[in-house]
Amino acid sequence: MIPGSFSYHRPASVADAVKLLSDLGDDARPLAGGHSLVPMMKLRLATPAHLVDLHGIAALKGIRRDGNNLVIGAMTTQHELLASDDIAQSVPILHEAVLLIADPQVRYRGTIGGNVANGDPGNDMPALMMTLGATYRLEGAGGARDVAAADFYQGAYFTALEPGEILTSVSVPVPAVGHGYAYEKLKRKVGDYATAAAAVVLTLSGGKVATCSIGLTNVHETPLLATDAAKAVIGTSLDAATLKKAAAAAEAIMAPAADARGPVEYRKHVGGIMVTRALQRAAAKAK
Amino acid sequence: MNDLTPTREQRSAALEGMGCKRKRVEDIRFTQGKGNYVDDVKLPGMLHGDFVRSPHPHARVKKIDDSEALKVPGVLAVITAETLKTVNLAWMPTLAGDVQMVLADGKVLFQNQEVAFVVATDRYAADDGINKVIVEYEPLPPLVDPFKSMDADAPVLREDLVGKTTGAHGPRKHHNHIFEWTVGDKELTDAAFKKAEVTIKEMISYHRTHPSPLETCQCVCSFDKIKGELTIYGTFQAPHVIRTVVSLIAKLPEQKIHVIAPDIGGGFGNKVGAYPGYICAAVASIVTGKPVKWVEDRIENLTATSFARDYHMTTEIAATKDGKVTGLRVHVLADHGAFDACADPSKWPAGFFNIVTGSYDFPTAHLAVDGVYTNKAPGGVAYRCSFRVTEAAYCIERAMDILAQKLNMDPAELRLKNFIKPEQFPYHSALGWEYDSGDYHTAMRKMMETTGYAALRKEQAEKRAAFKRGETREIMGLGVSFFTEIVGAGPSKNCDILGIAMFDSCEIRLHPTGAGIARMGTKSQGQGHETTWAQIIATEIGIPADNIMVEEGNTDTAPYGLGTYGSRSTPVAGAAIAMAARKIKAKAQMIAAYKLEVHEDDLEFDIDGFRVKGLPEKFMSMKDICWAAYNSVPPGMEPGLEAVSYYDPPNMTYPFGAYLCVMDIDVDTGVYKVRRFYALDDCGTRINPMIIEGQVHGGLTEAFAIAMGQEIRYDEVGNVVTGSFMDFFMPTAVETPHWETDFTVTPSPHHPIGAKGVGESPNVGGVPAFSNAVNDAFSFLGATHIQMPHDFWRNWKAAKDLGAVA
Structure with missing residues (x-):
C-alpha cells in the first residue's frame, strides 16, 4: 500500500495543464479528487511517472447558469454540489444522488469531473448524466470539444477522452418544471x-x-x-x-x-x- | 458532625469505585489524538521492513533473486528462509503446538504468505525493493475445501510432517489431518439417540471471518549489540508471553528482552499470537544493528495474520416429544489453514468448544473435533470470544431453534424448559465443566417481558398471514439467543500456554499522600483498564480511583501475566487486583489499630478508612494511613504500603445473557432491517456500568457484522477475494442497529468481587440472535437452516430457493 515515486505538477491554468499532459505523454495522469487514482497507485496497479494536480486551476471550479443549462466546473466537489441551492432547486435528482455517494469525508474531496471522467461503471454520476442528457467539455492541445455523456463511455475505464485531454466542465440541461x-x-x-x-x-x-x-x-x-x-x-x-x-x-x-x-x-x-x-x-x- | 460533614453516600461517591459510571480516563488522550501507538514509535536510525508475499495459494519456491532489489536506493537487505536458517529461525512454534514457516521454506502454502523480508531506510524504498525481488514459483494444486482435505488423493500440504503419525494432540489420520479431539461419553450418548422420540441433525457452518482491528499488527525491534539487549515495541495482547517466547526461540536471556506494548487500537484476538513480521524485524535489527519497524497494511492484516472460525459443526440433538433434551452429539471439521496457529491454552486444541451444551441440562453429550490443513491463512484465533466459545454458542443456539421448529414449539419456551435450574449450580456439564452460578429463567423471562415477546410473536403471525395473502413482500423474524460463556482462562489445573499457567497478577504501591500506582499483567486494547482497575482498588481500599494510576504493557515494570483476551482480565487480573488490595488493607488495618490505640479486631472498614467499632468518632482515613505507613508504623513492621498478588483462579466464570433480535426482510431484494435488538447480560458484579454498555455495544456491532456479511472468502482456486474494507463487511454507524441493553446480576461465588467478565458476551450471544432472526423469518416458508453470513443476496437466494421470489 505504498506508491512508487512520481513527479508532482500543479499547473495554474487549463492551458498549462493541457500542455503538461501533452508534453509528458502517457506517463502523466491528471489528478482530481484522487479517490480512484491514489488507491490504484498505492496498490501499484497505476504507476504514473507524473501527476498533474488540477487543484490549482481556479477556472475549473464553480457552478454557473448558461441559458437553460447548469455548467459545473470539473473540480467542483461533491460537497459543493450538495451546498448549491441552484442544483437543489433546478436539478434535485443530482442533489439526491450526490448524497448517496459514500460519506461526507469522501464528498469533501471527490469531484464531479473525476467521477464522470474516470469511466468507472460503479460511479453514480455517469448514468445520471446520461439520464439528464448532459454534455462534457473536453479540452486538449487541439482545442475544446463537447461530447454527450451518452457517447462518452466506451468500456470499463475507457472513454472518449483522447490522450492529453482534460474534462473541464459538465453541462446539465435543467429538466422541465414539474418533472x-x-x-x-x-x-x-x-x-x-x-x-x-x-x-x-x-x-x-x-x-x-x-x-x-x-x-x-x-x-x-x-x-x-x-x-x-x-x-x-x-x-x-x-x-x-x-x-x-x-x-x-x-x-x-x-x-x-x-x-x-x-x-x-x-x-x-x-x-x-x-x-x-x-x-x-x-x-x-x-x- | 455538621452540615459540611460528607454523608456516607458522598464519601462513597467520591471514591468512584465499583458500580460507578466513571468516565474513561484514557479517553482524554485518545479523543485528542494523543495516544501513543506502535507506529508513533520513531527511534533514531530506524529502518523499515516489508514483505514479498506469495501470489499463489500453493506452490514450490524454485528461486528467489534479490539482486535487482538490492540495487534499489535505500534497500539494505533481503531476508529469506535461507538467511533465517543461519539463526535457526526459518520456522517458529505456534501456540497450538504446531510449527509455522516464518518465511517460505521451499514452498508456499497460502496466498499472501510471507516469502522474503526487504529492509530499507524508509517504507517507500522497502516497497520499491519488494517489487524488484523476483521469485520463481512452480504452482501446485490448491486445497481450498476443508471437506476434501482428507480425501485419499488430496495434495500433501505439509511436507515437513510427512511420515509423522502423531501431532501435538495425538494421532493424525491423514497427511492433512492435525488432530482429533473427543470429549464426553460416546456410548451413553449413542444410546440416548437410539431411544430418542425426536432427533434433529444439521450441518451448521460458522464461516471464516477476521478480527480486523483498526490498528493492524506491527512492531519496532531494536537490538543493542553492546548490551546484548532486545527491545520490542509491539501490538501485543500478551506482552509477557511474547517476551518468554522470544527468549525461548531466539535463545536470548529473558532479562535482556524488553517488551513494551504501548496503546493498542483494538485486538479482538488478532494480537495474541506471534507473527513472521515480529521475528523478521527482530532478526533484521540483530543483523543491521539498527531499530527496524514493521507495520502491516490492511490487505496483509485481512489475508495473512490470523483469521477466526471456519468451523463446520454437524450437530444432533435427541429429545422427548414434549421437548426435553436427552442428548447432544457434535462433530466439528475445523479448518485451520496452512498451519495450526490457534491461540488456545496448550491442552485444548478446540479451545473450550465443549461448552457446546450451552445453558441446557443435557444428561449426556459427545463431541469430536477434527482439525485439518488447507491452503489458507493460518489460525484461527478467538475473535472477541473465549477460545471457540462463539462457535459453540452459535452451534447450540441454532440447533435449539431447529429443534423448536421440529417440535412446533416456541424457541423461548423450549429453552425455558431445558435450562439448568438455579438450584443445580454449581452445575457439572456432560462435557466436563463446572458452571459457577446462573439464574437463566429470570434472565429469559425478563427479556420476554421487556421486549413484549408474546406480542411480537402475534405480530409475526399476522405478517405471515398477510405475506401468504400477497399483501406484503416483507417477512419478520425473531431471533432468540440464550448463551452461557466460559471465560477467565484459567485455573492452572487445566490451562497453560506453552507450559506457563494462566494466572494473572497485580502490584499496588501506595504513596505517602494517599495516591498510588497499580500495575497488572494484562494489557488493555480499548477495554478501559486504566479506568476500571482503579475502581476496584478504590472500593477495596478506600482511595479515590482518580488517585490510582494504572499501568500495563511494559514487561520490565509490570508483574508477569498472561495478558488480555478471552474475557480473562476481570475474572483473573480483576481478582488479583482485589487480592493485592486486600493485602494492603490488612496492613493498613494494623497501622490504623496502632495509631488509634486499639486492637485491630476492634476496627471495621468504613468506605474510606477504619473506624473503631462502637466509637464512630474514632476513625482513621486511608489517606492518613498512607502517610503513617511512611513515618510511624508499629514497631517491628516494615514501612511502606505495597502488595503483589498472583491469582490462580479456582474455576472459570460463566457469564450468560438473553438476547432478542427483531428483523424485517424484504424478500425481493434480501435487504434486512434490524428493527430492534435487546441484550440482557449477566456478568456478575458490575464494575463500571458505562464501560459494560460500551463493551456490549461494540461486541454486538461485531456480531452484527459477522452474522450479516463479514466473511473472509476464497475462490475455488485459493485466491482470497476479501482483502479490503470494500469487500470485507465493516459496518459504519449508518448500518449499525440501535442497541437496547439490560442486565441481571448473579455474582460468581468463587471470584473475590463476584465479577465474571463481559467484553465478549455480546459477540458470543449476538451472532446466534441475528442468525436465528433470519432463520426464523424464513422458517414459515419451509427453511430449516440457512448458513451465515446473511447478506442481502443470500437472503434473496434463500427466498428464491423457497419459492418466495419468482
Whole structure:
C-alpha cells in the first residue's frame, strides 16, 4: 500500500495543464479528487511517472447558469454540489444522488469531473448524466470539444477522452418544471458501490407519462441508458404490467459481473427492482 | 458532625469505585489524538521492513533473486528462509503446538504468505525493493475445501510432517489431518439417540471471518549489540508471553528482552499470537544493528495474520416429544489453514468448544473435533470470544431453534424448559465443566417481558398471514439467543500456554499522600483498564480511583501475566487486583489499630478508612494511613504500603445473557432491517456500568457484522477475494442497529468481587440472535437452516430457493 515515486505538477491554468499532459505523454495522469487514482497507485496497479494536480486551476471550479443549462466546473466537489441551492432547486435528482455517494469525508474531496471522467461503471454520476442528457467539455492541445455523456463511455475505464485531454466542465440541461425524479441505489453499506442503481427523470401529462429517461449504474461495464425501458412507459400510468415490462426491458441490457455484492442473476433482478421503484417514486413526485 | 460533614453516600461517591459510571480516563488522550501507538514509535536510525508475499495459494519456491532489489536506493537487505536458517529461525512454534514457516521454506502454502523480508531506510524504498525481488514459483494444486482435505488423493500440504503419525494432540489420520479431539461419553450418548422420540441433525457452518482491528499488527525491534539487549515495541495482547517466547526461540536471556506494548487500537484476538513480521524485524535489527519497524497494511492484516472460525459443526440433538433434551452429539471439521496457529491454552486444541451444551441440562453429550490443513491463512484465533466459545454458542443456539421448529414449539419456551435450574449450580456439564452460578429463567423471562415477546410473536403471525395473502413482500423474524460463556482462562489445573499457567497478577504501591500506582499483567486494547482497575482498588481500599494510576504493557515494570483476551482480565487480573488490595488493607488495618490505640479486631472498614467499632468518632482515613505507613508504623513492621498478588483462579466464570433480535426482510431484494435488538447480560458484579454498555455495544456491532456479511472468502482456486474494507463487511454507524441493553446480576461465588467478565458476551450471544432472526423469518416458508453470513443476496437466494421470489 505504498506508491512508487512520481513527479508532482500543479499547473495554474487549463492551458498549462493541457500542455503538461501533452508534453509528458502517457506517463502523466491528471489528478482530481484522487479517490480512484491514489488507491490504484498505492496498490501499484497505476504507476504514473507524473501527476498533474488540477487543484490549482481556479477556472475549473464553480457552478454557473448558461441559458437553460447548469455548467459545473470539473473540480467542483461533491460537497459543493450538495451546498448549491441552484442544483437543489433546478436539478434535485443530482442533489439526491450526490448524497448517496459514500460519506461526507469522501464528498469533501471527490469531484464531479473525476467521477464522470474516470469511466468507472460503479460511479453514480455517469448514468445520471446520461439520464439528464448532459454534455462534457473536453479540452486538449487541439482545442475544446463537447461530447454527450451518452457517447462518452466506451468500456470499463475507457472513454472518449483522447490522450492529453482534460474534462473541464459538465453541462446539465435543467429538466422541465414539474418533472418527477428518483435515484434508487441498492448498496451494502455506506461507501460501497451500487449493487445496482437506477436514475429516472420523467414528466406526466394527464396522469400519463409524457417523457421519460432511465439510467443504470454498475450493471454493465459502462453506465447505461435504458431506452427501451423508458419507451415502454411512455403514455402509460405506470400500471403493474407496464412496470414489469419496463423492468424486464432494463434487465435485458444489463450484464453485471458476479462479485461480493451477489451473482449476476441477483444483480440483474435487483436492477429491475431499482428501475421499478425509481419509476414509481419519480411519478409520485411529478406535478 | 455538621452540615459540611460528607454523608456516607458522598464519601462513597467520591471514591468512584465499583458500580460507578466513571468516565474513561484514557479517553482524554485518545479523543485528542494523543495516544501513543506502535507506529508513533520513531527511534533514531530506524529502518523499515516489508514483505514479498506469495501470489499463489500453493506452490514450490524454485528461486528467489534479490539482486535487482538490492540495487534499489535505500534497500539494505533481503531476508529469506535461507538467511533465517543461519539463526535457526526459518520456522517458529505456534501456540497450538504446531510449527509455522516464518518465511517460505521451499514452498508456499497460502496466498499472501510471507516469502522474503526487504529492509530499507524508509517504507517507500522497502516497497520499491519488494517489487524488484523476483521469485520463481512452480504452482501446485490448491486445497481450498476443508471437506476434501482428507480425501485419499488430496495434495500433501505439509511436507515437513510427512511420515509423522502423531501431532501435538495425538494421532493424525491423514497427511492433512492435525488432530482429533473427543470429549464426553460416546456410548451413553449413542444410546440416548437410539431411544430418542425426536432427533434433529444439521450441518451448521460458522464461516471464516477476521478480527480486523483498526490498528493492524506491527512492531519496532531494536537490538543493542553492546548490551546484548532486545527491545520490542509491539501490538501485543500478551506482552509477557511474547517476551518468554522470544527468549525461548531466539535463545536470548529473558532479562535482556524488553517488551513494551504501548496503546493498542483494538485486538479482538488478532494480537495474541506471534507473527513472521515480529521475528523478521527482530532478526533484521540483530543483523543491521539498527531499530527496524514493521507495520502491516490492511490487505496483509485481512489475508495473512490470523483469521477466526471456519468451523463446520454437524450437530444432533435427541429429545422427548414434549421437548426435553436427552442428548447432544457434535462433530466439528475445523479448518485451520496452512498451519495450526490457534491461540488456545496448550491442552485444548478446540479451545473450550465443549461448552457446546450451552445453558441446557443435557444428561449426556459427545463431541469430536477434527482439525485439518488447507491452503489458507493460518489460525484461527478467538475473535472477541473465549477460545471457540462463539462457535459453540452459535452451534447450540441454532440447533435449539431447529429443534423448536421440529417440535412446533416456541424457541423461548423450549429453552425455558431445558435450562439448568438455579438450584443445580454449581452445575457439572456432560462435557466436563463446572458452571459457577446462573439464574437463566429470570434472565429469559425478563427479556420476554421487556421486549413484549408474546406480542411480537402475534405480530409475526399476522405478517405471515398477510405475506401468504400477497399483501406484503416483507417477512419478520425473531431471533432468540440464550448463551452461557466460559471465560477467565484459567485455573492452572487445566490451562497453560506453552507450559506457563494462566494466572494473572497485580502490584499496588501506595504513596505517602494517599495516591498510588497499580500495575497488572494484562494489557488493555480499548477495554478501559486504566479506568476500571482503579475502581476496584478504590472500593477495596478506600482511595479515590482518580488517585490510582494504572499501568500495563511494559514487561520490565509490570508483574508477569498472561495478558488480555478471552474475557480473562476481570475474572483473573480483576481478582488479583482485589487480592493485592486486600493485602494492603490488612496492613493498613494494623497501622490504623496502632495509631488509634486499639486492637485491630476492634476496627471495621468504613468506605474510606477504619473506624473503631462502637466509637464512630474514632476513625482513621486511608489517606492518613498512607502517610503513617511512611513515618510511624508499629514497631517491628516494615514501612511502606505495597502488595503483589498472583491469582490462580479456582474455576472459570460463566457469564450468560438473553438476547432478542427483531428483523424485517424484504424478500425481493434480501435487504434486512434490524428493527430492534435487546441484550440482557449477566456478568456478575458490575464494575463500571458505562464501560459494560460500551463493551456490549461494540461486541454486538461485531456480531452484527459477522452474522450479516463479514466473511473472509476464497475462490475455488485459493485466491482470497476479501482483502479490503470494500469487500470485507465493516459496518459504519449508518448500518449499525440501535442497541437496547439490560442486565441481571448473579455474582460468581468463587471470584473475590463476584465479577465474571463481559467484553465478549455480546459477540458470543449476538451472532446466534441475528442468525436465528433470519432463520426464523424464513422458517414459515419451509427453511430449516440457512448458513451465515446473511447478506442481502443470500437472503434473496434463500427466498428464491423457497419459492418466495419468482
